[in-house]
Amino acid sequence: MKNRILVIEDDEIMRITIEDSLKANGYEVRSYEKGSDGVSTFKEDEYSLVITDVRLPDMTGLDVMKMIKAHDEKIPVIIMTAFGTIKDAVEAMKLGAIDYITKPFSLDEFNLIVERALEVRTLRDDNIRLRRDLSDLYSYPNIIGESEEIKKVFELIEKISQTDSTVLIYGESGTGKELVASTIHYQSNRKNRPLIKVNCAAFPENLVESELFGYEKGAFTGAAQRKPGRFERADNGTIFLDEIGDLPSNVQIKLLRVLQDGSFERLGGTDALNVDVRIITATNKKLEEYVKRGEFREDLYYRLNVIPLYMPALRERRDDIPLLIDHFMDTYNCRFGKKIRLESEAIMDLMNYDYPGNVRELENIIERCVALSSDSSTFQENIPPHILKKNKDKPEDTSLSNVAADAEKEHILKVLKSTKGNRTKAAEILGISRKTLWEKVKNYDLAQ
Ligand SMILES: Nc1ncnc2c1ncn2[C@@H]1O[C@H](COP(=O)(O)OP(=O)(O)OP(=O)(O)O)[C@@H](O)[C@H]1O
Ligand SMILES: [Mg+2]
Incomplete structure (x- = not known):
């Protein structure tokens, strides 16, 4: 695309000279005598560069720049100043001009400055694009964090999303295990197929098996109809088994078989069913200890732990606390229709706490404080006392x-x-x- 340049200069001879020279160099040019005319055309069309005289009949070139930048803050602007008005030039650079040129100038000098300004613009654009590509690669909009610890998680998600490998996510409560499981699914090529989540601890023990694998009519008293289980519903998709440590032992054997050959029977059924399901599990307990105590099958443990993914506790990645605070402030301000801003003391209080309940605890605190606060000054009063108390226990404070x-x-x-x-x-x-x-x-x- 041809670069289009907007020139604003009241001196007619100067204006025509510049315009001709730019056109001769292959640029498309629009030129105006008045600042206001220049600003209004700028809003209607796309330009690559603006060149304006500092003294115009209706306003100053600095005003022109401000108005233009208010419309498009990245547009490069070159200011032409008169000999002896270096103050104007300095002011222009402070306000965001990309360069200035002092009259009288030679056309060679002028063309060089124009070329350089356009180059810088292209470089900046490339830079932004490059940064965006990189962040696309290693960040996920729902998972907030920039710390080294969370970057390791991003890298692993990136690698394993493209595979069908079984993943075991472990980490303390509230660290984002479920969030990561969803992210893996939606990054994978199973994303248009179902993601079925089952919390193994949330069902009475005797119901887990039928919930997961379904049952045939008459399998037990009350089984009036055949009912497909969650594994059938997850076919071609992903199943997320949360709190896997609580899986009853009879179901552990059945799960092991699904992992081995993808087959199982419904409760009370004899026909083997086959499914293609990716299995992601999570636990906040030490599964190895369950294995040692004989409560969890060792062979199943190894099958599930093909790819272990550790979710760091929030206190192990404190750098992310401010980002998470911002994120949840936005979320809950938006949800409650408020405009609460944090004062520095409140930020300090929130940053110094250890968060045994991790991100969920931080999220709950902010939700509560935003809900209870009428304005920014009352936020801190609503921070739960145990958080403030913890801070004061620190001897180094x-x-x-x-x-x-x-x-x-x-x-x-x-x-x-x-x-x-x-x-x-x-x-x-x-x-x-x-x-x-x-x-x-x-x-x-x-x-x-
Ligand atoms: N990095 C993060 N960025 C934004 N939100 C997060 C992040 N990590 C966790 N959350 C939020 O914190 C809450 C708890 O996360 P999640 O349910 O995934 O934790 P969990 O590890 O599964 O916890 P539990 O072991 O108690 O089940 C959710 O609301 C989740 O959206
Ligand atoms: Mg969870």
Whole structure:
């Protein structure tokens, strides 16, 4: 595509000279005398570059640039300044001009600057495209994180999505195991086939088998109709068996057979059925220990553990906490129609906590705080006290806010003692409301 250049210059001789020179170099050119005319055509058509004089009859070239950049912030702008007005040039560069040229100038000089500006633009475009390609490769929109630990997870997802291998996802509760299982399915070529999720711990033991493998009519009292199981429904797709450690032992044998040759029988049936199902399992327990204790078949364990995928705990990838905070703030602000912004103290509180419940715990805290807060200043009050308390237990925390909090705590305790626990009196002495005192007592764990 030919580069189209917009020129805004009030001096007619200058304007025609520039226009001719640019056209001679193969560019398409539109030129205007007034800033306002230039800005309005810019909005209607695509341009690769804008060149504007700094002094125009109706506005300054800097104003032109601001208006144009408000419309398209990436458009390169060259400002032409008069001899002796280097201040204008500096100002223009500060405001985002790609270059400037001082009048009078030779056409060679001018053409060089134009060429360079267009080159920089192409480079920038390429850069953006390159970055986008890379992030496509190693990031998944639903899984937030940039830490080294989570990147390892991304790489593994990338590799295993294209295979049919059985994956065992392990990691603490709330680390995103189910999220990763879904991601693997939707990245794989089974993505248009079903993803069936079964939580093995959520069914009574005697129902797991019929749920997974289905039953024939009359297989047991109450089996009035034949019912296909989840494995049949997952045919050609993926089955996600969550909390696999809780699979009853009679079902473990059946699962082992599916893994060996893809076949099983419905409960009460004799015909072997064949399915093509990819199996992904997850556990937050140490499956090896189940094996040692004889509660989980060792042969099944090895079949399931073809590709182990470890989901790191949130405290092992603290770098991701700020990103996750942002993500969940957006999610819940949007859901509750609010515009709560976090103040720095609240961010510090959220960043210093250890999150035994991992991402789910962080998500729940933010959901709760956004739901309860009427505006940004009340967010912090709604952070659960045990989180604040944990922070203050850290001996190395000598930040001003922490030292101040300690002093506050001491003082409240002293006053409460002097009033023999009478909070109304204590609040009066402290010069705060009863509600504030109550909150502080709760946050500092001072209730006696
Ligand atoms: N990296 C992440 N980015 C965004 N959201 C996440 C991330 N990890 C987890 N979540 C969210 O946290 C919650 C818990 O995740 P998930 O259910 O996948 O955890 P889990 O490991 O399966 O937990 P459990 O062992 O308790 O079943 C979900 O709402 C999930 O969307
Ligand atoms: Mg889960």
